[in-house]
Each structure stands twice: as C-alpha cells, then as structure tokens.
Amino acid sequence: xxxxxxxxxxxxxxxxxxxxxxxxxxxxxxxxxxxxxxxxxxxxxxxxxxxxxxxxxxxxxxxxxxxxxxxxxxxxxxxxxxxxxxxxxxxxxxxxxxxxxxxxxxxxxxxxxxxxxxxxxxxxxxxxxxxxxxxxxxxxxxxxxxxxxxxxxxxxxxxxxxxxxxxxxxxxxxxxxxxxxxxxxxxxxxxxxxxxxxxxxxxxxxxxxxxxxxxxxxxxxxxxxxxxxxxxxxxxxxxxxxxxxxxxxxxxxxxxxxxxxxxxxxxxxxxxxxxxxxxxxxxxxxxxxxxxxxxxxxxxxxxxxxxxxxxxxxxxxxxxxxxxxxxxxxxxxxxxxxxxxxxxxxxxxxxxxxxxxxxxxxxxxxxxxxxxxxxxxxxxxxxxxxxxxxxxxxxxxxxxxxxxxxxxxxxxxxx
Amino acid sequence: xxxxxxxxxxxxxxxxxxxxxxxxxxxxxxxxxxxxxxxxxxxxxxxxxxxxxxxxxxxxxxxxxxxxxxxxxxxxxxxxxxxxxxxxxxxxxxxxxxxxxxxxxxxxxxxxxxxxxxxxxxxxxxxxxxxxxxxxxxxxxxxxxxxxxxxxxxxxxxxxxxxxxxxxxxxxxxxxxxxxxxxxxxxxxxxxxxxxxxxxxxxxxxxxxxxxxxxxxxxxxxxxxxxxxxxxxxxxxxxxxxxxxxxxxxxxxxxxxxxxxxxxxxxxxxxxxxxxxxxxxxxxxxxxxxxxxxxxxxxxxxxxxxxxxxxxxxxxxxxxxxxxxxxxxxxxxxxxxxxxxxxxxxxxxxxxxxxxxxxx
Numbered sequence: 103x104x105x106x107x108x109x110x111x112x113x114x115x116x117x118x119x120x121x122x123x124x125x126x127x128x129x130x131x132x133x134x135x136x137x138x139x140x141x142x143x144x145x146x147x148x149x150x151x152x153x154x155x156x157x158x159x160x161x162x163x164x165x166x167x168x169x170x171x172x173x174x175x176x177x178x179x180x181x182x183x184x185x186x187x188x189x190x191x192x193x194x195x196x197x198x199x200x201x202x203x204x205x206x207x208x209x210x211x212x213x214x215x216x217x218x219x220x221x222x223x224x225x226x227x228x229x230x231x232x233x234x235x236x237x238x239x240x241x242x243x244x245x246x247x248x249x250x251x252x253x254x255x256x257x258x259x260x261x262x263x264x265x266x267x268x269x270x271x272x273x274x275x276x277x278x279x280x281x282x283x284x285x286x287x288x289x290x291x292x293x294x295x296x297x298x299x300x301x302x303x304x305x306x307x308x309x310x311x312x313x314x315x316x317x318x319x320x321x322x323x324x325x326x327x328x329x330x331x332x333x334x335x336x337x338x339x340x341x342x343x344x345x346x347x348x349x350x351x352x353x354x355x356x357x358x359x360x361x362x363x364x365x366x367x368x369x370x371x372x373x374x375x376x377x378x379x380x381x382x383x384x385x386x387x388x389x390x391x392x393x394x395x396x397x398x399x400x401x402x403x404x405x406x407x408x409x410x411x412x413x414x415x416x417x418x419x420x421x422x423x424x425x426x427x428x429x430x431x432x433x434x435x436x437x438x439x440x441x442x443x444x445x446x447x448x449x450x451x452x453x454x455x456x457x458x459x460x461x462x463x464x465x466x467x468x469x470x471x472x473x474x475x476x477x478x479x480x481x482x483x484x485x486x487x488x489x490x491x492x493x494x495x496x497x498x499x500x501x502x503x504x505x506x507x508x509x510x511x512x513x514x515x516x517x
Numbered sequence: 518x519x520x521x522x523x524x525x526x527x528x529x530x531x532x533x534x535x536x537x538x539x540x541x542x543x544x545x546x547x548x549x550x551x552x553x554x555x556x557x558x559x560x561x562x563x564x565x566x567x568x569x570x571x572x573x574x575x576x577x578x579x580x581x582x583x584x585x586x587x588x589x590x591x592x593x594x595x596x597x598x599x600x601x602x603x604x605x606x607x608x609x610x611x612x613x614x615x616x617x618x619x620x621x622x623x624x625x626x627x628x629x630x631x632x633x634x635x636x637x638x639x640x641x642x643x644x645x646x647x648x649x650x651x652x653x654x655x656x657x658x659x660x661x662x663x664x665x666x667x668x669x670x671x672x673x674x675x676x677x678x679x680x681x682x683x684x685x686x687x688x689x690x691x692x693x694x695x696x697x698x699x700x701x702x703x704x705x706x707x708x709x710x711x712x713x714x715x716x717x718x719x720x721x722x723x724x725x726x727x728x729x730x731x732x733x734x735x736x737x738x739x740x741x742x743x744x745x746x747x748x749x750x751x752x753x754x755x756x757x758x759x760x761x762x763x764x765x766x767x768x769x770x771x772x773x774x775x776x777x778x779x780x781x782x783x784x785x786x787x788x789x790x791x792x793x794x795x796x797x798x799x800x801x802x803x804x805x806x807x808x809x810x811x812x813x814x815x816x817x818x819x820x821x822x823x824x825x826x827x828x829x830x831x832x833x834x835x836x837x838x839x840x841x842x843x844x845x846x847x848x849x850x851x852x853x854x855x856x857x858x859x860x861x862x863x864x865x866x867x868x869x870x871x872x873x874x875x876x877x
Contacts, residue, residue, distance in 0.1 A: 103527075103586055105810050108518040183519055402826035405652030421807065421827040428806035429799070432521045449799045498792070505791035508771060508798050516786050 108180060111187045118188050121151075122195025127479070130196045133328040134482050138320050140283065141199065141328060148203045149235040182369060182434040186376035190427075193380025194387075197486040198328030200377060207276055208370065209238030209289040212305055215366045216348045225287060225307060237280040241271035241290040241334055248273070249499050251291070252300040256336060258292035263343045265306060267292055267314070267336040273493075277332030278317045281310045288334070289347060305347035314339030325485030371447040371494055372433040375426065375454035378490035382423050382458035385465035385483045389416065392469055415468060419461045426454040445507035452500035455491035462487040521806060523590060526582075531590050537566055538598025543765075546599035549721035550860055555605045563606040564637040568595075572610060573617070577625055578633035583617055585750055585812035589757035593805070596761030600864040601721035603758065608678050611642035614750060615686050615698045619741030624700070631683065641682035643673035643727055644748070645871065653688070653696065653748050658729065660689040660697055665736055667699060669707070669729040675871065679710045679725035687729065688744060698744035699734060707732030718863035749825040750815055756808045756832035759868040760801060763836040766843030766861045767797045773856075774846055784846075793842050800835040807831050833869040840865040 107115070125147055133141050192200040206213075206229055213225050229236060247253035256269025271277070271290060280286035287309040295302040308315055319333035390400065393412065400416050401409070429450040436443035462484040466473035473480050491497050506516050523531060542563075545556055568591055573579025588610075595603035609632045616628050632638055646657055658671025669689055679685055685708070687699045701708055711726040771794055774785035784790045811828035814821035840862040844851035851858045 103522065103524065103809060103813055104518060104520040105813050106519070111519070178518065180518055402823050403654050405650070405654050407650045407652065407655075417827065417830060420823075421831045424810075424827055425803035425807055425831060428521065428810060429803055431519050432802075432806060435519065435521050446802075449802060452795075453799050453803065501792050501795040502788075504795040504798060508794060509775060509785050509791065511786070516788075516791055 107187065111180070111184055114184060114188050115191050118191035118195075121148075122191055126192070126195030126199045130199070130328075130479055130482065131476070133196075133199065134325075137322060137327040138330070140279075141202065144199060145202070145204050145235040149230075149233075152203070152205060153230045179438045180434075182372065182437040183431060185373055186430055186434050189373055189376045190380040190383065193377040194384045195380075196328065197377060197381050197483075198326035200380075201275055201326060201329035202279070204235035204237050204279070204284070206238045207280075208240035208366075209280065209287060209307075211366050211370065212240055212289045212347060213238075213307065216305070218349050220344070221307065221347065234284060236284045237276045237286040239274050239276040239280040239286070239288045239332075241274040241277060241288050243273045244270060245272055249496060252303065254291050254293045254303050255296060256290065256292040257296070258294055258304065258306060258346075260294075260343070261340075264340045265343060265346060267306065267308070267339040267341065269336050270318075271334045271336075272319075272332075273321070274332045274334055275493075276330055277334050278320055278330040281308075281312075281315060281332075281334065282317050284310060286310050290334075290336070292336075306341060307345040307347055308336075308339065308341055309345075312339050312341055324488060325482065326489055367495065368433075368442075368444050368447045369437055371451040371500070372430045372437070372443075374490060374494040375430040375433075375450040378454040378458040378487065379423060379427050379430065381483050381487045381490070382419075382426070382454075382461040385462045385480060385487075386416075386419050386423060388478070388480055388483075389419070389465045389468055392472065412468065415464060419464055422457040423461055426450065426457045429453050445504055448495070448500040448503040448507070451495060452497045452504065455497050455500075458487045459491045521809070523586075527587055527590050530587065531594055534566070534568065534591055534594035535597065537563070538594050538596075538603075542595070542598025542602050545602065547854070547857060547860065549599065549602060551720075551854075553720045555602050555721045555723075559602065560606055560637050563595075563602075568607070569609045569613070569637075570633050572613060573629050573633055577629035579629070583614070584816045585753055586809060586816060588750075588754055589760075589808055589812045592754045592757035593761040593764070596758035597765045599721075600758060600762055600861075600867075601719040603761075604677060604719060604722050605639070606637075608682070609638060609640040610754075611677070612640035612682070612684050612686055612700075615642070615740050615744065615747050616700075618747055618750070619698055619744060621737075624737075624740065628684070628700075639678040639682045641676055641678045641685040642751075643676045643679070643685050643687045644751070645673060645675045647672055647674035647726060653745075656688060656690040656696060658687065658689040660691045660699060660739075662692070662736070663733075666733045667736060667739060669699060669701070669732040669734065672726065672728050674726045675714065675716070675724045676727050677722055677724050679727050680713075680723065685727070686740070688748065689729075695742065696744050696748065697742065698740040698747055700738045700740060701729075701732065701734055705732060705734060716867075718860070718865075718867055746815070746819045749811075749821065752825055752829045753808060753812045753815060755868060755871055756804070756811070756829050759832040759836035759865065760805045760808060762861050762865050762868075763797070763801050763804065763839035766840045766858055766865075767794070767801055769856075769858060769861075770794060770797070770843045770846040773850075790846060793846065797839045797842055800839055804828070804832040804835045836865040836868050837862075 125144055129141055210226060213221055242251060244255060259266045277288060280288050287307055289305050290308050291303055291305055293302045314337045316335050317332045318335045321331040323331060400413050404413060433443050433446040433450045436446055466480055466484050472478055545559055549555055570579045572583045574581040613632055616624055645651055661668045669687060683703050685701045687701050689697055689699055691697050707730050709728040714724045714726060774790050775783055777784045807828040811821055811824040814824045843858040844862055847856055847858055850856055
C-alpha cells in the first residue's frame with residue numbers, strides 16, 4: 103500500500119500547477135464573461151507544449167513515454183493515475199480552459215479504443231503535426247435523449263463507397279473547435295436501422311470540412327463557459343465508407359463495437375471525477391486561504407465544545423473531497439493494472455460529481471459577500487462544478503451502474 | 518507510487534479472519550447481545566487464530582506485525598462478525614499497543630509475554646469520561662508528579678474488562694497539559710472499579726466506570742511521554758471497525774432486498790432501494806480508503822493528525838448512515854430483533870463516541 107505520488111506524478115503536477123497559475127487563472131474571468139470567444143494564445147501555448155510532450159494532457163493518446171523510459175526494472179503502468187493528477191491540477195486552474203485544450207479528447211479516445219490500425223494511422227498518428235491547434239470530439243447526445251443512449255436517431259445510410267448521415271447532435275464538447283475552428287474530427291454515433299436498437303448503433307469518424315455538417319448552435323452555459331458546447335446538424339453529410347469506426351469483426355458482431363466504446367467510459371469516468379476534484383480543491387484552497395488571512399486556523403482535533411461551525415464545515419469539505427479523490431485513484435490503479443473497474447469508476451464519478459457540487463456551494467456560502475461576488479473566481483467555480491454531476495454519465499446513472507454491480511443485476515432487472 | 522490495495526499477506530489475513538468472523542462470531546452475536554455475555558469458548562477459538570500474538574514482535578514471544586494498516590484489516594473483519602465480541606477478543610491490544618509504541622524495553626519484557634501464552638488474557642484501557650463534553654484533547658483525568666510517584670485522579674467510563682484485565686492503561690493529562698498513558702495494575706490502591714455499565718450497544722462487552730482517587734503508581738509506570746499518537750492509532754482501529762459494521766449491514770440489506778417482493782418486483786429492483794444501497798456501498802468503500810490512508814500515514818512516521826481526523830469523522834458518520842439505512846431497507850422487520858440490523862445500528866452509534874476504546 104502506498105499513498106505517495108511518484109516522482110513522475112509530482113513533476114507533472116508541479117508543471118501543470120505553473121500552467122494553471124500562469125496561463126489559466128489570469129484569463130479565467132475573461133473567458134467566462136466573454137463566452138464564445140477563443141483564447142488563441144492559450145490554445146497555441148498548450149498546443150506547443152503538447153507537441154513536445156504528447157501525453158501531457160490527452161486521454162486519447164497512447165501514453166507510453168514516461169512509463170517505459172529508462173533502464174532498470176520494468177515500471178508498473180500508472181498512466182491513468184498520472185492523467186488524473188494532471189487533470190486535477192489543470193481543472194484547479196480552470197475547468198473550462200482545461201476542456202478547451204486542443205487534444206484528441208473523447209473522439210481520439212474512441213478511435214484509440216476500437217479503431218482499426220489504418221484509422222489510428224489516419225486520424226491519430228499525425229494529430230499533433232503542424233503549428234495549428236487541433237481538436238477531436240465525441241457526439242452522442244441528441245435533443246430527445248442523453249442517458250438512454252440506445253435512442254440514437256441520427257441515421258447512417260450506405261450509398262456506394264460512402265456513408266450518408268442525417269440527424270442532430272447536441273452538447274458536443276469542443277464540437278465547434280473540432281469541426282470549424284480546426285482541421286480536426288468528431289466521432290458521432292449513428293444508427294444503421296433504428297428498429298434494431300442497440301446492435302445497429304455504430305460510430306463514425308466525421309472530419310472537419312465534411313459537406314453537410316454544420317455547427318448550428320453554441321450553447322450558453324452556467325459554467326465551463328470557455329469550453330465550446332455545440333449543436334451539430336447532419337444533412338446528407340457524406341463520409342468515406344471506411345470512416346465507420348472499428349474492424350469488420352467489431353461491426354459484424356454487433357454489440358462489440360458499442361461495448362468497446364462504453365468500455366472507454368471506465369477510463370474516462372475517473373478522469374472526469376479528477377477534473378471535478380480539481381474544481382472542488384480550488385474552492386477549498388481559497389476558503390482556507392481566506393480564513394487563514396483572517397487569523398482562522400482549522401484545528402483538526404478540536405473538541406465538539408470548542409470546534410466552530412466554520413471548522414466543522416471545512417473539515418466536512420476536506421473529507422468529502424479526499425474521499426472522492428481516493429475513490430478516483432483506486433479506479434485509476436485498477437485500470438492501470440488491467441483490472442475491470444466499472445463499479446469503481448462509477449463510484450468515483452458519482453461521488454466526485456456530488457461532493458464537488460456541495461463543496462463549491464458550501465464554499466460560496468462560507469465566504470458570503472466574497473463568495474457571491476464576481477470580483478473573485480469562487481462563484482465561477484461553483485458554476486463550473488455542477489456539470490460534473492451530469493456529463494459523462496449523470497450521478498443517477500452512475501449510481502444505477504453501481505447498484506447493478508453490487509446486486510448482480512442486468513439492465514433489464516434494474517433500470 | 519500510489520497503490521491503494523492490500524499486500525498478499527494482508528489479503529490472506531483478511532480472508533482468514535473474515536471466514537472466522539462470519540462462521541463463528543456472527544452466529545453468536547445476537548445471543549451475546551441479549552445475554553450481555555461473550556461466549557468464552559469463542560474467545561478461546563479466536564485466541565487460537567493467533568491475531569494477538571501476531572501483533573507482538575518475535576523477541577517478546579509473538580510473531581509480529583503490528584503496523585496500523587494490517588491492524589485495520591483485522592479490526593474490520595472481526596467487527597463484521599460482531600463488534601462487542603471483536604472488541605473483547607482484541608482487547609489485549611489496548612495494553613499491548615501502548616506498551617509497544619511508547620513503553621521501555623523493560624516494560625515490553627514485563628508485559629508483552631503475558632499476552633503470548635496459551636490462553637486469552639483480557640486487556641483494558643480507560644479513555645472516555647462520564648460527561649457529555651468529553652474529548653481526548655481536554656481530559657479531566659489528571660496525573661500529578663509527586664516524588665517517585667504519579668498520582669492519578671478522575672473518573673473514566675466505558676472501560677472494557679476493568680475487572681479482569683491485569684492492567685488498565687489510563688489516559689490522563691499531566692501538569693504540562695500533555696496526554697500520558699499510565700499503566701495501572703489491577704488492585705492498585707486508589708483504583709475503584711464501579712458497577713458494570715449498561716450500554717445502548719456492544720452489550721456483550723463488559724465495560725465499567727472506574728474512579729481514580731489519589732491513585733499512586735511508580736514513575737516508571739508512565740508509558741513514554743506524549744500518548745496522542747497512540748490515541749490516533751486507536752481512532753484508526755475504531756474507524757476500521759466502523760467500516761466492518763457498516764459492511765455487514767450493507768450486505769445483509771442487499772440480501773434481503775433481493776428476496777423481498779413488493780409491487781411485482783424484488784425491492785432491490787426499485788430505484789429508491791437500489792440507489793440507497795449504491796450510496797451505502799460507496800460510503801463503505803470511501804470510509805475504508807480514507808482510513809487506510811490514515812493508518813498508512815501513521816505507520817510512516819507517526820504523522821497523520823489531519824488524515825486520522827478526516828477518516829475518523831467520515832467513517833463514524835458513514836457507519837451511522839449505512840446501518841440506519843440497513844434498518845430502513847428491511848422496513849418493519851428491521852425494527853425487530855429477529856434481524857441483526859437494529860443491533861448494528863445501536864453498535865454503530867458508538868463510533869462517534871468511543872474516542873479510542875478500541876486501541877488496536
């Protein structure tokens with residue numbers, strides 16, 4: 103058992119702390135107030151940094167460099183854990199800007215998980231080439247569903263050596279940047295035949311510039327405003343036949359492709375939890391600093407008689423945050439060891455989303471007029487926090503997954 | 518590098534002790550609570566398991582691994598069987614641990630072998646005091662130095678095995694305000710053992726109120742200097758037991774919910790119940806992880822004030838929530854003593870209160 107961060111983790115955390123303090127915090131308020139403007143300097147700085155350290159921030163890229171560098175005995179993998187540490191730090195800086203970092207994102211993760219060698223070559227291998235930042239994104243949600251992902255109604259019809267896509271996607275993070283601001287791509291779920299349900303749902307790689315694909319709305323959000331959240335419309339959008347994601351085998355066996363992509367959620371759920379924790383920690387750090395500035399120190403062993411409400415509240419916040427963090431690290435450990443971690447990933451995600459929602463709400467309350475004012479970033483962090491309770495699987499969906507797991511129930515038995 | 522799991526030895530200990538707790542301790546739990554008696558033959562069997570001897574280093578007759586993390590594994594597994602029986606079976610550590618961590622070589626040589634014999638010998642520690650505003654950081658029990666003696670004065674409550682244990686480790690505040698651990702041998706003048714207490718839970722455990730009135734012990738009977746780290750270790754062990762009791766309640770509720778029919782389905786298939794169980798499972802795991810971190814931090818260098826405080830607070834609250842929900846899932850049946858869930862909730866209420874009773 104070990105609760106110390108490795109050298110690699112400490113180094114990255116330190117590096118990203120600098121990014122957070124120097125590149126993110128100074129522009130946080132601006133890109134929160136000026137939603138739909140692009141922080142180009144930030145994009146370029148992060149792009150250049152990512153090119154020289156490919157696995158610095160992206161979930162999708164195959165991050166082998168640190169783990170397998172150097173001589174000596176083989177180091178155990180810790181890439182998921184490292185990602186969690188990094189993402190916590192970046193989100194501590196600014197969660198919206200973290201989501202805006204040009205990288206393969208969830209689209210890249212999907213290609214990495216179930217793509218053919220040729221697809222990985224075509225879409226991932228040269229992702230970081232060139233001076234211009236690039237994004238990839240994942241488009242699943244449609245106006246009539248979010249959690250119930252088998253309700254995909256966007257259609258894909260085969261026509262000669264092309265697929266023709268028709269439909270609408272909403273809530274696509276970085277959809278605009280992937281399709282219109284850069285030479286990127288999205289991975290969109292579409293159905294070959296709605297009457298056949300889940301087995302007919304496939305993923306399709308849609309590059310930027312595809313005719314018939316348009317970003318039709320940029321959402322105005324409560325928080326993470328620096329991140330673009332796009333509505334995308336497909337009107338007879340045509341993509342090459344070999345842009346259907348996955349091998350022939352995956353496509354023929356029906357469920358496997360769907361499952362493969364769902365399995366990426368076991369990796370991404372702890373990552374989103376880590377991001378949430380970063381936001382929560384920003385709030386907690388600010389509360390403690392402010393209290394310390396007024397001479398109030400939190401005593402961990404004060405008796406109930408002596409303990410102030412403030413100390414009690416801060417201790418609760420700290421405990422909830424640490425609980426979420428340890429659940430997240432556990433899920434990361436398991437992923438790194440190649441162990442199935444669906445239950446643990448969902449535990450981490452549901453706990454983190456709710457805990458951080460409450461931690462940030464409480465932080466604003468504790469700091470009263472300071473908390474409520476836009477002179478400080480705290481109110482923004484509360485607005486940024488909430489989405490973590492919702493995207494990448496809502497708290498309720500993740501609780502459902504945990505429940506099925508502990509009860510040994512299928513989705514038919516418990517829904 | 519972050520690695521949040523037990524090692525192979527600890528895993529084996531977990532499996533062995535869990536099997537014993539489920540097969541032997543659990544079936545005896547209800548009767549023990551009703552009769553306020555821990556069955557002696559069960560304690561003898563627990564002794565055979567060698568858990569106590571395993572916490573004593575070889576040079577003193579044991580076969581020793583006394584780190585806090587392993588202690589939490591044992592404590593959680595035993596409490597999963599029954600809290601009162603676990604507290605009694607592990608009570609020797611109320612004496613062993615302070616001696617091991619704070620005592621001199623002489624004290625270790627004198628006391629530890631006593632707990633490595635072929636029979637169970639109970640242990641005892643006096644931490645809590647009979648007032649609503651008790652806290653370890655403001656003990657009312659005092660220790661005054663007078664010549665070649667310490668003079669102890671005060672009242673303690675919830676002292677397990679006070680009447681049977683050869684020593685009671687009494688926690689008192691010295692004149693400098695430092696919390697000390699003082700070895701008080703059975704029969705010392707000035708040590709008065711009161712009537713056996715009646716408690717809300719852990720009824721099978723024999724606990725006593727004791728009074729120290731001008732109780733004089735040799736200077737050498739103080740174990741080390743500052744005993745706060747010992748009390749933190751105790752909190753960690755207690756929190757582990759909280760996880761064990763909560764886990765028992767969760768698993769029992771899952772079993773019941775999968776069998777019980779209502780509105781055309783098993784109640785486990787209804788979201789209200791399913792979500793309650795999922796939240797219970799998350800809190801059990803979260804408590805355990807926080808407590809492992811606290812135990813591990815203590816083992817590194819006796820550090821961990823923050824980690825221990827967070828884990829203790831969290832695990833106590835979680836155990837109360839989980840055991841309360843354990844009753845709730847069973848509905849009316851949860852209120853009846855035919856099922857163990859009400860016992861677990863009564864037991865769990867103690868975790869926010871005991872403050873170091875389970876010094877394991």
